[in-house]
Amino acid sequence: xxxxxxxxxxxxxxxxxxxxxxxxxxxxxxxxxxxxxxxxxxxxxxxxxxxxxxxxxxxxxxxxxxxxxxxxxxxxxxxxxxxxxxxxxxxxxxxxxxxxxxxxxxxxxxxxxxxxxxxxxxxxxxxxxxxxxxxxxxxxxxxxxxxxxxxxxxxxxxxxxxxxxxxxxxxxxxxxxxxxxxxxxxxxxxxxxxxxxxxxxxxxxxxxxxxxxxxxxxxxxxxxxxxxxxxxxxxxxxxxxxxxxxxxxxxxxxxxxxxxxxxxxxxxxxxxxxxx
Amino acid sequence: xxxxxxxxxxxxxxxxxxxxxxxxxxxxxxxxxxxxxxxxxxxxxxxxxxxxxxxxxxxxxxxxxxxxxxxxxxxxxxxxxxxxxxxxxxxxxxxxxxxxxxxxxxxxxxxxxxxxxxxxxxxxxxxxxxxxxxxxxxxxxxxxxxxxxxxxxxxxxxxxxxxxxxxxxxxxxxxxxxxxxxxxxxxxxxxxxxxxxxxxxxxxxxxxxxxxxxxxxxxxxxxxxxxxxxxxxxxxxxxxxxxxxxxxxxxxxxxxxxxxxxxxxxxxxxxxxxxxxxxxxxxxxxxxxxxxxxxxxxxxxxxxxxxxxxxxxxxxxxxxxxxxxxxxxxxxxxxxxxxxxxxxxxxxxxxxxxxxxxxxxxxxxxxxxxxxxxxxxxxxxxxxxxxxxxxxxxxxxxxxxxxxxxxxxxxxxxxxxxx
Numbered sequence: 001x002x003x004x005x006x007x008x009x010x011x012x013x014x015x016x017x018x019x020x021x022x023x024x025x026x027x028x029x030x031x032x033x034x035x036x037x038x039x040x041x042x043x044x045x046x047x048x049x050x051x052x053x054x055x056x057x058x059x060x061x062x063x064x065x066x067x068x069x070x071x072x073x074x075x076x077x078x079x080x081x082x083x084x085x086x087x088x089x090x091x092x093x094x095x096x097x098x099x100x101x102x103x104x105x106x107x108x109x110x111x112x113x114x115x116x117x118x119x120x121x122x123x124x125x126x127x128x129x130x131x132x133x134x135x136x137x138x139x140x141x142x143x144x145x146x147x148x149x150x151x152x153x154x155x156x157x158x159x160x161x162x163x164x165x166x167x168x169x170x171x172x173x174x175x176x177x178x179x180x181x182x183x184x185x186x187x188x189x190x191x192x193x194x195x196x197x198x199x200x201x202x203x204x205x206x207x208x209x210x211x212x213x214x215x216x217x218x219x220x221x222x223x224x225x226x227x228x229x230x231x232x233x234x235x236x237x238x239x240x241x242x243x244x245x246x247x248x249x250x251x252x253x254x255x256x257x258x259x260x261x262x263x264x265x266x267x268x269x270x271x272x273x274x275x276x
Numbered sequence: 277x278x279x280x281x282x283x284x285x286x287x288x289x290x291x292x293x294x295x296x297x298x299x300x301x302x303x304x305x306x307x308x309x310x311x312x313x314x315x316x317x318x319x320x321x322x323x324x325x326x327x328x329x330x331x332x333x334x335x336x337x338x339x340x341x342x343x344x345x346x347x348x349x350x351x352x353x354x355x356x357x358x359x360x361x362x363x364x365x366x367x368x369x370x371x372x373x374x375x376x377x378x379x380x381x382x383x384x385x386x387x388x389x390x391x392x393x394x395x396x397x398x399x400x401x402x403x404x405x406x407x408x409x410x411x412x413x414x415x416x417x418x419x420x421x422x423x424x425x426x427x428x429x430x431x432x433x434x435x436x437x438x439x440x441x442x443x444x445x446x447x448x449x450x451x452x453x454x455x456x457x458x459x460x461x462x463x464x465x466x467x468x469x470x471x472x473x474x475x476x477x478x479x480x481x482x483x484x485x486x487x488x489x490x491x492x493x494x495x496x497x498x499x500x501x502x503x504x505x506x507x508x509x510x511x512x513x514x515x516x517x518x519x520x521x522x523x524x525x526x527x528x529x530x531x532x533x534x535x536x537x538x539x540x541x542x543x544x545x546x547x548x549x550x551x552x553x554x555x556x557x558x559x560x561x562x563x564x565x566x567x568x569x570x571x572x573x574x575x576x577x578x579x580x581x582x583x584x585x586x587x588x589x590x591x592x593x594x595x596x597x598x599x600x601x602x603x604x605x606x607x608x609x610x611x612x613x614x615x616x617x618x619x620x621x622x623x624x625x626x627x628x629x630x631x632x633x634x635x636x637x638x639x640x641x642x643x644x645x646x647x648x649x650x651x652x653x654x655x656x657x658x659x660x661x662x663x664x665x666x667x668x669x670x671x672x673x674x675x676x677x678x679x680x681x682x683x684x685x686x687x688x689x690x691x692x693x694x695x
Contacts, residue, residue, distance in 0.1 A: 011603050015504075022501035025494050026516045029574060032531035033523060035541055039534065047534055050541075089318040096314030100307045110684075112318060115326050117680050119632025121649035122330065122669045125656050129336075130329030149326045152318060210524030213634060217656075227526045234530055234639055243534075246527045253522040261518070 033250055040243035047238050058244040068245060071229040075209055077140060078225060082147040082208040087201040089148075090155025095189075097156070098163040113153040120213045123150070128217040138220035146218055147208040154207060155200030162196030165271075195263045202256050209252065334673070336666035340445035346387045347374045351441035354434070359459060363434050368417035371428075372409075379406050393661065394447055395436045401427055435459040448667035453477075473668065480647040480672075483565060483637075484630035490570040491626045492619065495577035499618075502578075503585035521575035529636045532568040533559065536640065564640035572636060573629060577622035584618030621687045628679045631672065648672045 040058055042051035062068045093112055097105065115123065124146075131142040170192070174184035190197070212227040219228055226245060233242040344351055349370035357363045378384040384406045391398035405424050412420040421428040428434075439457060440447060450456055450463065454471040458464050465471070498517075502510050520528060535542050536558035543555040558564050588611065596606040634649035648668055655665035 014603065018497055018501045018504075021494075021497040022513075025498040025574075026513060028494070029520045029571065030516045032528065032535050032571065033520060035535060036527075036531050047537075048539055085321075089321055092314045093318035096311040096316075099311035099314065100304070102308050102311065108315060108319065111322055111327070115322065117628075117676060118330065119634075119649055119669075119672055119676060121632065121634045121652050122333070122673055123326070125652060125665065125669065126329040126333035127325075128656070129333050129662075130325075133332075145321075145325045149322060152321070156318070206522065210526065212524075212526050227524060230526055230530065231635070234533060238533075242530065246530055249527050250519075250523050253524065254519060257515075257518050257522040 036243050036246050036250065040240060040247045042240050042243075045239065047240055047243060058240040061241045062244045062248065065241075068226075068229065068241065071224045071226045074140075074219075074223050075226040078143050078147055078223070079205050079208040081140075081144045082151050083201050083205040085144070085148045086151040086204040087155050087197060090152045090200055090204070091159050091193075091197050093152075094156050094159035094163055097160050098166070109156075112156050115149050116153045124214045124217040127214060131218060137218055138223065140223055143215060143218050143223055143225075146214045147211055148204075150211065150214065151204035151207040154203035155197075158200040158203060159193060159196045162193045162267075166192065195267050199260055199263050202260055206253070206256050210249070334666055334670050336662050337448050337670045338444045338446065339663065339666075340440060340447070341443050342386065342390050343440055343445075344443050346378055346383050346390075347371075347437070347441075350374045350437060354438040354441060357434075357438060359435055359438055361431060362429065363438075365416070365418055367434070368421055368428070372412065372417040372421065375402070375406055376409055379409060391436065391440070393451075393663070394440050395433065397427075398433070398436070401425055401433065432459065448663040449670065451664065452667040452671055476648060476651060476668075477671070479645075480631060483562075483569070483645070483647060484627050484633075486566055487569045487573060487630045488623050488627045490566060491574050491577040492623060494570065495574055495581060495622065496615075496619065499578050499581040499585055502582055503588075517575050517578055520571065521579070525572050525635055528572050529568050529639045532564065532571065533639055536564050536567065559640055560642040560645075562641070562645050565637050565645045568636050568640045569630060569633060573626045576629065577626050579622075580625070581615065581618040581622045584615055584621075588614050617686070621683070624679060624683045624686065628676055628683065631676060631679075 038051055039047055041054050041056060042048075043053035043055035043057070044051060062072075097109060127142070127146045128137060131137045131146075134142075136142045166189075170188055171184055174188045175181075179187065210227060211225070212231050215223075215225045215228040216231065219225060224232075226249065230242055230245050230249075233239065233245075347370075350367060353367040353370035354363055357367060375384065378387055384402060388399040388402035388406075391402060405421065405428070408424045411424065418428075436459075439459070439461075446457070451466070452473045454466050454474045455463050456466050502513060505513070534540055537543070538555045538557070538559070540558075542558060543552075546552045547555065556563075558567070593606050593611055596610045597603065601609070631647075632649055633647055634653065637645050637647050638650055649672070652665045652669050652672070655661045655668070
């Protein structure tokens with residue numbers, strides 16, 4: 001009995017080892033990203049660590065040089081359109097998936113999320129031949145559609161997960177009180193699933209904003225996105241501007257992650273308050 | 277329950293019951309129609325801008341329309357030939373006509389390249405013959421062609437043309453597995469010095485397996501330690517897992533390209549600590565690929581495993597300990613078996629994602645560390661061999677699908693966790 005609460009010495013050693021591993025792995029995960037930050041402020045023209053002096057010239061270059069401004073603009077255009085189309089279509093599809101039981105539902109779900117499963121090079125090459133055949137390689141149109149089809153599964157999964165716990169009697173209540181379907185959707189359904197829709201939209205934007213392989217095959221220099229430009233930079237000449245660009249991408253990622261985390265905690269809190 | 281059902285049905289049946297039933301059915305049908313209406317835009321988008329392009333692309337793996345197109349007469353003339361000895365005179369006449377037509381339309385280069393995939397040497401045979409067509413004059417085609425190149429008097433070249441006559445061919449799919457069809461039609465291995473792709477697939481699977489193993493070795497203790505800590509601390513530490521998870525693969529790979537340089541921080545730290553005497557080569561080799569890919573994929577292993585571990589009640593291991601079991605025994609008999617579903621799901625996901633990797637090996641890997649995806653891109657962009665690229669893609673896709681079917685059995689596609 002006396003032993004049940006105590007920790008054995010061997011167990012203590014084991015725990016110490018375990019937390020050492022934890023520390024090492026977390027360092028391994030985060031260190032490479034932190035290394036980029038000082039590098040982006042180096043005064044040297046090459047990326048050596050540690051930097052010999054400090055300068056903000058690479059950020060000045062990033063935010064003034066067309067070689068980086070145009071890709072940044074392209075990424076925002078493509079990401080914006082992708083987010084809107086993927087979120088609207090993905091949310092509608094998720095609503096359809098939970099609305100009724102019918103044969104082939106599992107197959108439809110599998111088809112909708114298949115773009116997540118197919119290796120990205122196969123998708124990129126397949127889209128390249130398809131859009132080349134249509135004569136629209138090197139247009140925003142093809143790049144946006146390519147990113148949309150990659151991003152939509154994230155919206156479908158996120159929103160249909162939220163709808164699983166959705167109380168459908170609320171819809172019937174809304175209808176029985178005389179609400180027309182559109183009215184009920186905008187005043188009952190949408191407010192309830194909005195956090196999931198926003199989360200899906202963030203996923204969709206992140207997918208497009210970070211995507212490089214499809215852009216590699218579908219974009220000409222005119223539609224070059226930020227990741228595409230970084231990729232070219234890594235292969236041609238690693239200048240510290242790439243580190244500055246990467247830092248910007250990391251910051252955008254952190255903002256998106258923070259928003260997601262906020263939404264998740266919020267929904268957990270709301271669920272915690274309400275008895276199920 | 278059955279009685280209730282019966283009673284309900286009876287009451288519905290009398291009087292206006294029939295109408296109610298019909299209305300119910302109608303309402304259900306309408307619901308279904310609405311559901312499909314909601315799904316339709318997304319389904320159309322996926323079908324038109326994803327499934328169709330991928331399907332058309334994969335068709336290139338068997339597409340051989342170029343042969344009937346550029347050798348219409350020869351393929352027709354060879355249809356009746358039994359493949360033994362040399363084809364009849366008609367085939368020589370047809371070949372001469374097809375080559376002349378090809379020269380006219382400047383398609384001989386394409387034809388030469390296509391035939392050269394199937395048998396090395398065909399390029400110069402076709403192009404050389406094309407150049408000398410003027411020398412044929414009014415002589416019989418057989419005599420003239422054999423004089424231009426004696427290989428037209430050998431069975432094997434004709435046998436290859438006959439074999440590749442159809443509008444579709446298994447050639448690329450077989451070649452992707454280092455197989456070929458013998459003139460007799462049997463499938464056999466290609467000569468060892470030509471064998472490339474089996475090794476490429478083995479390498480791809482091996483790198484993926486190594487990355488999966490590394491993710492297990494690093495990820496299991498990490499997820500375990502995270503699940504032991506109080507929620508407040510875990511939430512903070514989780515941020516360190518989530519930031520890399522959210523950062524683009526390209527940026528993380530680039531970070532490693534900087535870290536692993538000869539003059540990079542990793543070598544710098546090791547030199548400073550006196551662990552090594554001179555910089556280790558960490559870039560453009562297997563070590564770099566494994567380090568960077570493990571870094572990119574580790575969160576995919578930790579996150580699902582952590583949620584599985586979090587759900588295991590601590591009371592169980594405490595109970596086992598209090599009953600006198602050694603900690604190691606408690607871990608092996610009580611704790612670990614309950615985490616196996618999480619381990620399997622995480623490992624399978626990491627393995628599947630690793631199979632399709634392209635960017636990371638392309639940046640930090642050397643020539644011998646490139647995976648199947650790299651060659652698909654290479655054959656599409658540079659050494660143009662679209663049939664071969666599509667065939668490699670088809671096999672990669674099949675492997676991915678089989679593993680994903682396993683994954684969805686194990687985890688369920690609907691339950692796929694994103695973050």
